Amino acid sequence: MSSVPKIVNRREFLKTSSGVALFIGVSGILPQIISCKDTKGIKEQLQKHDITAWVQITEDGEITIYNPAAEMGQGSMTALPLIFAEEMDADWSMVKVEFSPQEVAVYGSEGWAPGSKLMFTVGSRSTNSYYPVMRKAGAQARYVLLNSAAKHWEVPISELSSNNSTVLHAATNRKISYGELVPVLAMPEIIPDFSPEQLKNPKDFQLIGNTIPRVEIPAKVDGTAQFAIDIKLPNMVYGVLERGTLHGAKPTLTNEKEILAMDGILKIIPFDYAIGLVADTLEKALEAKKLLKIEWGDAQAIGYNSQEIYPTYEKIAGQRQTGKVVQEIGDVNAAMRSATKSYMADFKNDYVYHAQMEPLNAIVQVSADLKSAEVWVGSQQGVDPKLGVPDLLGIPHENVNIHLQYLGGGFGRRSMNDFVIEATLLAKEIAPLPVKLIWTREDDMGYGTFRPLSLQRMTASVDKNGDISGLSHSVVGDGGNLVASGSRNDHYNIPNQLVEWREASHGVRLKHWRAVGHGPNKFAIECMLDEVALGQGIDPIELRRKLMVKSPRALATLERASEIADWNTPSKEGRAKGVAFVVHGSLGTGICEISVDRSTGKIKVHQFWIALDAGIVVQPDNVRAQMEGGIIMGMSSVLKEQITIENGRVQQSNFHDYQLLRMQDIPERIETDFIASAERPEGVGETATPMVACAIANAFLQLTGKPLRHLPFTPDRVLQVLNS
Amino acid sequence: MANFTLDINNKRHEVEVANGTSLLWVLREHLGLTGTKYSCGIAQCGACTIHIDNKPMKACILQVDDFADGQKIKTIEGLSEKGDHPVQRAWIEAQAPQCGYCHSGQIMQAVALLEENPNPTKEEIKIYMNGILCRCGTYLRIVKAIELASKSNVSTI
Structure with missing residues (x-):
């Protein structure tokens, strides 16, 4: 009975080691993440059969592939399984996608340290880091199916081929569908550790590179897509925290008895920086939150006024002592000394807020014995795939299940797990009841974590040939790499460069915000180039063309953008174009066309063109969507958004005083063109956003001859510049 | 209570x-x-x-x-039994949502627009939809979806 089906237990996972794949046992993992409402889903789940740890199949050929990354609108739910299906030769119309378990040993991609693994949806790393992982895993799943067919037909596996969920044996003209192989699935003892050369030739791709609709969009248009905030569990209670607006101030509650006497209030739980409340309904929790009387202690930020800090930053930038060096090439001081002309300018950036549309929230249930926990959360995951919960509760990692949900926006904010920790602390106090912790919008903004305020001092020197011989870039601000990222220039041939960071610290909460330091730093770099171009009487594209002489991929994006934007044809009266080059994962050149209302100071962006080299483009329509969204979010931050701090306190509280870009202010169109490439895919989520500030400011410089050097370009600031 | x-x-x-x-x-x-x-x-x-x-x-x-x-x-x-209201179908065709969190609100506003005004101009769409924020920046595709739905005569459904 050699055809007895040998189904590998779900809890045995593939792990590759020294060239072969082994099966290892991992106990205590529940791989399926099923909606608590979804009893039908549980029934269907039982009929699935494992091919490998990544993929299941039913007898009727439905294939379930795991997505190991968070889905926050960037499209991983489709892109990563699509790469897998490509190598598996799966019929995409029969593919369903689910989130994988949060088990990094099995589902991680290469982390930052060589040889390490990570499940962390940040830095536009998902498609790039998972491309080899999903290809190999897809090829291994195909191998299992081919092996099963080979055993079933008693033919050598080398004689088999596959296409669209079917195994073919050309010599005997036989074929069998993947679903039909389920009863005879035979797990090979060794699965090859496919090298890239053994995988498909990209020219044979049938799924990658085509227009494929995103798998979760139907659920996002009928209201059934489940975000963590939508979870409801039996006996669930509600948690809120009052955190104040002064980060780190210690609270003293003065009306505890009064609050506890309120209907439905179950518990008050003090934190170092907040007062937590648990109630039987959300509205009762929110009502009680408003009535809390809290005396707040001091914090580092007291006395700090964000809009008055820039003169201090200018002084720091002017100090002789160099800061922490990020990049040094040649001798920038020597270049300055021998310069025929030099340029200097300071660029300033106010704080910006993530403003993801789903406020932070998490649902946590801790067991009565405090030995295990279930967590439902929209998270960008983390270095700890269990989001800090095991350490907090002092329990083993396998005792915590993370049920990842769709994210109502991430943008970096959900790469922190502060809200998960808060919910876990509440759940521990009220165990075994499940707690839904909700941050109100006011909590989310007032206790937000912001892209740091910063100042960039740029100095450029031009030599006797009219070439840029040196570029010095001094970043002043809080947050280390948060302010320094994107300050390097690896694609510009400038022989002498110095990039350095000078620290300031104010006790304001900070975090990665889409594209991180690239926003402020590309703004400074690209605007400085255009100020030099204007001063030297050179066309901004021509200036960059010379600088990109040693970077053909960057140059190709510049040339293509110039073509599609028709750069050499002057804009109509009252309009002008501006260009910016950005590398963030992908390489991209963006060009925009703007006009400005000289009576109100309002900037109108008419069009945006992007030429992008993203390597192999896995999902072209989705990459276009990322360019569109990246530009519009960039425009929002550049034209409108500003968090201000007075005496350490965040001054904005909701969307009435923190304005986002609305539909009436969008450009007429955003056009994206791809540079054909066979290189490994690069991230696309953060390439467009940093183009916006510099492209707009450079267009404004063309239009008015005046530089915009302080973000955001609010109408009052624009008027000030126009009237200066 | x-x-x-x-x-x-x-x-x-x-x-x-x-x-x-x-x-x-x-x-x-x-x-x-x-x-x-x-x-x-x-x-x-x-x-x-x-x-x-x-x-x-x-x-x-x-x-x-x-x-x-x-x-x-x-x-x-309650918009449709199977998620196939013409506006929902247009939304899928335009691949409008990204994170999707705001899109129930976007769709309900768009349906109301087309019930009032089956053939809105681009400018009318933008004015009517201006109150619904989208942080992912999907506005261009929302406009496109509404134009697609408008062509399919949503008002008669």
Whole structure:
């Protein structure tokens, strides 16, 4: 009975080691993440059969592939399984996608340290880091199916081929569908550790590179897509925290008895920086939150006024002592000394807020014995795939299940797990009841974590040939790499460069915000180039063309953008174009066309063109969507958004005083063109956003001859510049 | 606490909550109609847009007390049986959502627009939709989806 089906237990996972794949046992993992409402889903789940740890199949050929990354609108739910299906030769119309378990040993991609693994949806790393992982895993799943067919037909596996969920044996003209192989699935003892050369030739791709609709969009248009905030569990209670607006101030509650006497209030739980409340309904929790009387202690930020800090930053930038060096090439001081002309300018950036549309929230249930926990959360995951919960509760990692949900926006904010920790602390106090912790919008903004305020001092020197011989870039601000990222220039041939960071610290909460330091730093770099171009009487594209002489991929994006934007044809009266080059994962050149209302100071962006080299483009329509969204979010931050701090306190509280870009202010169109490439895919989520500030400011410089050097370009600031 | 009878998606729903409770919490947390989203709570973002007697309203600032007299409440769950309202189909064709969190509100606002004005100009679309925020920046595709739905004569459905 050699055809007895040998189904590998779900809890045995593939792990590759020294060239072969082994099966290892991992106990205590529940791989399926099923909606608590979804009893039908549980029934269907039982009929699935494992091919490998990544993929299941039913007898009727439905294939379930795991997505190991968070889905926050960037499209991983489709892109990563699509790469897998490509190598598996799966019929995409029969593919369903689910989130994988949060088990990094099995589902991680290469982390930052060589040889390490990570499940962390940040830095536009998902498609790039998972491309080899999903290809190999897809090829291994195909191998299992081919092996099963080979055993079933008693033919050598080398004689088999596959296409669209079917195994073919050309010599005997036989074929069998993947679903039909389920009863005879035979797990090979060794699965090859496919090298890239053994995988498909990209020219044979049938799924990658085509227009494929995103798998979760139907659920996002009928209201059934489940975000963590939508979870409801039996006996669930509600948690809120009052955190104040002064980060780190210690609270003293003065009306505890009064609050506890309120209907439905179950518990008050003090934190170092907040007062937590648990109630039987959300509205009762929110009502009680408003009535809390809290005396707040001091914090580092007291006395700090964000809009008055820039003169201090200018002084720091002017100090002789160099800061922490990020990049040094040649001798920038020597270049300055021998310069025929030099340029200097300071660029300033106010704080910006993530403003993801789903406020932070998490649902946590801790067991009565405090030995295990279930967590439902929209998270960008983390270095700890269990989001800090095991350490907090002092329990083993396998005792915590993370049920990842769709994210109502991430943008970096959900790469922190502060809200998960808060919910876990509440759940521990009220165990075994499940707690839904909700941050109100006011909590989310007032206790937000912001892209740091910063100042960039740029100095450029031009030599006797009219070439840029040196570029010095001094970043002043809080947050280390948060302010320094994107300050390097690896694609510009400038022989002498110095990039350095000078620290300031104010006790304001900070975090990665889409594209991180690239926003402020590309703004400074690209605007400085255009100020030099204007001063030297050179066309901004021509200036960059010379600088990109040693970077053909960057140059190709510049040339293509110039073509599609028709750069050499002057804009109509009252309009002008501006260009910016950005590398963030992908390489991209963006060009925009703007006009400005000289009576109100309002900037109108008419069009945006992007030429992008993203390597192999896995999902072209989705990459276009990322360019569109990246530009519009960039425009929002550049034209409108500003968090201000007075005496350490965040001054904005909701969307009435923190304005986002609305539909009436969008450009007429955003056009994206791809540079054909066979290189490994690069991230696309953060390439467009940093183009916006510099492209707009450079267009404004063309239009008015005046530089915009302080973000955001609010109408009052624009008027000030126009009237200066 | 008081009892309220609500007509939601052509079904009667009974709920016991305090007077003055936000209709948004009633829909989401008491009745499990979670397609309608919370985002700002002060009628600035439109993620909670629903229809009351066919007019788009922001549920977060409505009190349940005022909508228990037979007013017809419609949420995204009641827009179509199978998610195939012409506006929903157009939304899929345009691949409009990214994170998707605001899109129930976007779709409810768009349906109201097309019921009032089956052939809006681009400018009319932008004005009517201006109250619904999208942080992912999907506005261009929302405009495209509404134009597609308009061509399919949504008003006759």
